[in-house]
Amino acid sequence: MVEKLKRKIVVPGDKIGVIEEYIPHDGAYEHNGEILSSLAGFLEEDLEKHTVSVKTVRRILLPKPGDIVYAVVVSTSEKNALVAIISVNNKLLNNCFSGLIQVGSSSMYSMKSIRSAVKPGDIVKCEVLGYNNYIYHLKMYGSEFGVVYALCTKCGGVLVKSGKELKCQICNNVEKRKIASDYSVVGLG
Numbered sequence: 001m002v003e004k005l006k007r008k009i010v011v012p013g014d015k016i017g018v019i020e021e022y023i024p025h026d027g028a029y030e031h032n033g034e035i036l037s038s039l040a041g042f043l044e045e046d047l048e049k050h051t052v053s054v055k056t057v058r059r060i061l062l063p064k065p066g067d068i069v070y071a072v073v074v075s076t077s078e079k080n081a082l083v084a085i086i087s088v089n090n091k092l093l094n095n096c097f098s099g100l101i102q103v104g105s106s107s108m109y110s111m112k113s114i115r116s117a118v119k120p121g122d123i124v125k126c127e128v129l130g131y132n133n134y135i136y137h138l139k140m141y142g143s144e145f146g147v148v149y150a151l152c153t154k155c156g157g158v159l160v161k162s163g164k165e166l167k168c169q170i171c172n173n174v175e176k177r178k179i180a181s182d183y184s185v186v187g188l189g
């Protein structure tokens with residue numbers, strides 16, 4: 001018998017029971033004798049099996065090849081950028097997936113270093129190429145792909161697209177990126 005507990009909603013980290021009372025099931029885990037939720041969703045307990053679980057409202061959305069994603073750049077090296085995918089086909093994700101943009105592969109064109117294309121903290125628009133080695137491989141080749149939102153590396157001000165460059169509204173610092181055609185903040189002049 002599964003009790004719906006009047007559709008009680010819990011979020012990740014919420015205490016939903018103790019280990020003497022329940023066995024943690026889907027969406028639940030034990031930490032120092034307490035059972036915590038690992039998901040946002042509805043709490044369910046099974047009184048016969050003594051289990052407690054959290055059911056998500058929505059199915060987990062997994063990026064697939066050809067999907068358009070937005071991602072935050074986490075770190076960069078000469079040859080690749082590690083990103084956290086935050087949306088798939090304009091649907092915001094509950095949990096992030098890791099992605100990789102590589103130079104010298106089909107994901108980037110003839111750019112020598114990815115550091116000249118993106119910076120940590122930038123939001124980029126990419127297409128999903130595929131998944132292997134526990135990471136999504138992303139394509140940033142093509143005018144529609146690249147940075148859509150970036151902050152000034154000197155002062156943190158929002159960078160505004162001005163021609164082929166980005167200019168800080170606060171300190172007038174000019175920065176280069178691989179700018180997507182639909183960069184979010186465009187200057188008037």
Ligand SMILES: [Zn+2]
Nearest residue numbers: 152155168171
């Ligand atoms: Zn600035």
